[in-house]
Amino acid sequence: MAASGSGGSRADNGYGSQQPRRRKGPGALATAYLVIYNVVMTAGWLVIAVGLVRAYLAKGSYHSLYYSIEKPLKFFQTGALLESHKYLLIAKYLSGIVPSSVVLTAFQVMSRVFLTWAVTHSVKEVQTEDSVLLFVVAWTITEIIRYSFYTFSLLNHLPYLIKWARYTLFIVLYPMGVSGELLTIYAALPFVRQSGLYSINLPNKYNFSFDYYTFLILVMISYIPIFPQLYFHMLHQRRKVLSHTEEHKKSE
Amino acid sequence: VEPNATIREIRLMFHKLYPRWYPARQSIKLDPKGKSLRDEEILQHLPVGTTATLYFKDLGPQIGWTTVFLIEYTGPLFIYFLFYFRMPFVYGLDERFTSSPHPVVNLACICHSFHYIKRLIETVFVHRFSHGTMPLRNIVKNCLYYWGFAAWLAYYINHPLYTPPSYGKKQINFAVIMFLLCEAGNFSIHVALSDLRRNGSKIRKIPYPTKNPFTWLFFFVSCPNYTYEVGTWISFTIMTQCVPVGLFTLLCFIQMTIWAKDKHCTYLREFKDYPSLRMPIIPFLL
Numbered sequence: 001m002a003a004s005g006s007g008g009s010r011a012d013n014g015y016g017s018q019q020p021r022r023r024k025g026p027g028a029l030a031t032a033y034l035v036i037y038n039v040v041m042t043a044g045w046l047v048i049a050v051g052l053v054r055a056y057l058a059k060g061s062y063h064s065l066y067y068s069i070e071k072p073l074k075f076f077q078t079g080a081l082l083e084s085h086k087y088l089l090i091a092k093y094l095s096g097i098v099p100s101s102v103v104l105t106a107f108q109v110m111s112r113v114f115l116t117w118a119v120t121h122s123v124k125e126v127q128t129e130d131s132v133l134l135f136v137v138a139w140t141i142t143e144i145i146r147y148s149f150y151t152f153s154l155l156n157h158l159p160y161l162i163k164w165a166r167y168t169l170f171i172v173l174y175p176m177g178v179s180g181e182l183l184t185i186y187a188a189l190p191f192v193r194q195s196g197l198y199s200i201n202l203p204n205k206y207n208f209s210f211d212y213y214t215f216l217i218l219v220m221i222s223y224i225p226i227f228p229q230l231y232f233h234m235l236h237q238r239r240k241v242l243s244h245t246e247e248h249k250k251s252e
Numbered sequence: 253v254e255p256n257a258t259i260r261e262i263r264l265m266f267h268k269l270y271p272r273w274y275p276a277r278q279s280i281k282l283d284p285k286g287k288s289l290r291d292e293e294i295l296q297h298l299p300v301g302t303t304a305t306l307y308f309k310d311l312g313p314q315i316g317w318t319t320v321f322l323i324e325y326t327g328p329l330f331i332y333f334l335f336y337f338r339m340p341f342v343y344g345l346d347e348r349f350t351s352s353p354h355p356v357v358n359l360a361c362i363c364h365s366f367h368y369i370k371r372l373i374e375t376v377f378v379h380r381f382s383h384g385t386m387p388l389r390n391i392v393k394n395c396l397y398y399w400g401f402a403a404w405l406a407y408y409i410n411h412p413l414y415t416p417p418s419y420g421k422k423q424i425n426f427a428v429i430m431f432l433l434c435e436a437g438n439f440s441i442h443v444a445l446s447d448l449r450r451n452g453s454k455i456r457k458i459p460y461p462t463k464n465p466f467t468w469l470f471f472f473v474s475c476p477n478y479t480y481e482v483g484t485w486i487s488f489t490i491m492t493q494c495v496p497v498g499l500f501t502l503l504c505f506i507q508m509t510i511w512a513k514d515k516h517c518t519y520l521r522e523f524k525d526y527p528s529l530r531m532p533i534i535p536f537l538l
Contacts, residue, residue: 203413208495 035154037083042147044076049140066120066127066136073136074116076143081113104230112139114219115181122197123188131187135180138173145169167238174234178227185216192216260291266308276385279309314385321375324394328402329368335406336361347412354416356424360409360492363431367484370435378442380449401503405496417493427491434483440466441477458523471527472535474519475512479533482508509533 048069055068120132149166152158191197198212263275279288282298284307295304336357340348352358408414417423444467448457461470469476485501512532519526531538 202408202411203415205415205418205493206495207408207411207415207493209408 031154035151038147038151038154041076041080042144042151044072044079045140045143045147048072048076048136049144052137052140066132069136070127074121077109077112077116077139080143081109104233107226108230111181115184118198119185119188119216123191125191126184126187129184129187131180131183133180135177135184138177138180142170142173142177163241167234167241170234174231178223182220182223185220189213189216255296257295258291259289259293259295262295262306263291273308273310274314276314277311279311281307281309283307311387313388315388315391316385317381317383318375318379320386320391320394321379322372323391324398325368325371325375327395327399329365329372331399331402332361332364332406335403335410338410342407343410343412350412352410352412352414354414356416356491357410357414359424359428360488363428363488363491364406367435367488370439374439374442378446380446401496401500405492405494405500408494408496409492415493417491423493424491427487430487431484431491434480434487437466437469438477438480438484440464441469441480444470445477456522458519458526469535470530472530473512474516474530474532475508478508478512482533509538 051069051072052065055065059065115135120127126132145162145165149158149162152162192199193213196212198210200208200210202209259280260275262280263278266278266280267273267275281288282300282304288309289298289306298304335342338347338350417427444462444464445459448459449455459470461468466480467476469479473479482501482505485497485504489497489501509532516530516532
């Protein structure tokens, strides 16, 4: 852009040096709201978990379990999107910067909503795939632990078990979820190609084209740089959080 | 060091000691978390005692703004030509070197090229930058953005299956006139801003409208150059009736609004008598 002077990226530190950074924790009302929100989310994912178990016991096999939990899954996953979007904005405006973990979490929520709506819901043929079950189970366990972690943290009464679970189980659950997601997208590809889902071709009045098939392939490729980053970030967090607790315990 | 030494001199001395860190790369501050000190600051005017502690931060390899702009703007210019002349690898061998039956496609090429040539000329002859340099990695990011979008929109405009605008000649003529007016406006503003800093002075002044009617937008807006720029791209969108161009325009608008608001806030902070009617980028609205 033509800009005589500033504008564009600054060479030195740019952000928020005008206002004093007011770093206050959430007040009582905000805390109450957050607690209720996290309790609701925990309950929601428990509902999904219970639904899965019940359907499995009823059917005797693990195929087609998606249908039994389809609605609550969509509801709670999408609800998470709206909420985390709000958190992102709040974090940005209050502190002027967005901590990396918020960005990463936002990324995760976006990718999950994408999987839920743009892949699993949209391509009916993949709903019976086992890979769907794979990521649903991974998400369910992760989310139950994560939201109860938040709930207990807000109440300043965090059992070590929950903290341990949150920072340890991901080691298995994360790759599990990612595999399920990738396999599902891969399974959806031929159906997208066949039906031309969400794709638009030339010529048209608006001179635009979009190939959903190629887009999905690009999404799959994007997992390659992104997944390791998230994974190692969590591993790093694990080392920090769990060793810190040990020191704390030793000093008591 | 003498008490009346400027930060600039300190930077030069530092550079002699550490040849790797040339002055533009040094960020010198009074406080590790504070803002970088400017070149013109004089040591004895700063809040320090008889000995001053200065903190150094390496800003990484730097590149001059002029260089950056030249690279950023030459890219789109030539990338567009690749698509306009339909290089074989773009639309397939069957369509190589053919030309479009639609006159608007030629017009779009002329306008797009005119826009970037104008920017290049301004970079060399008109703009006066307050910061000399920016970090090197920015250039990768910026080029990806400009060049990428240029390729994307050029692909659709010059495509064999391109559809001309729905309202035909009326739409195109309107767009061309709007384009020319906005380009003229943008240029006038750049000249006016550059005139504020004649003789290489770095003092900031409030820009005011001059005799040139295009600069009268200064009555209503702090950054009319951005306003005109958005206008240019809107007119290009109308001219080509192409969604990618529209998306590019939208992104430009968002980015420039952010810059305009920043600039506006800076002006308000620095000048107590800043005209209150002015909005950052859109008169009365934004």
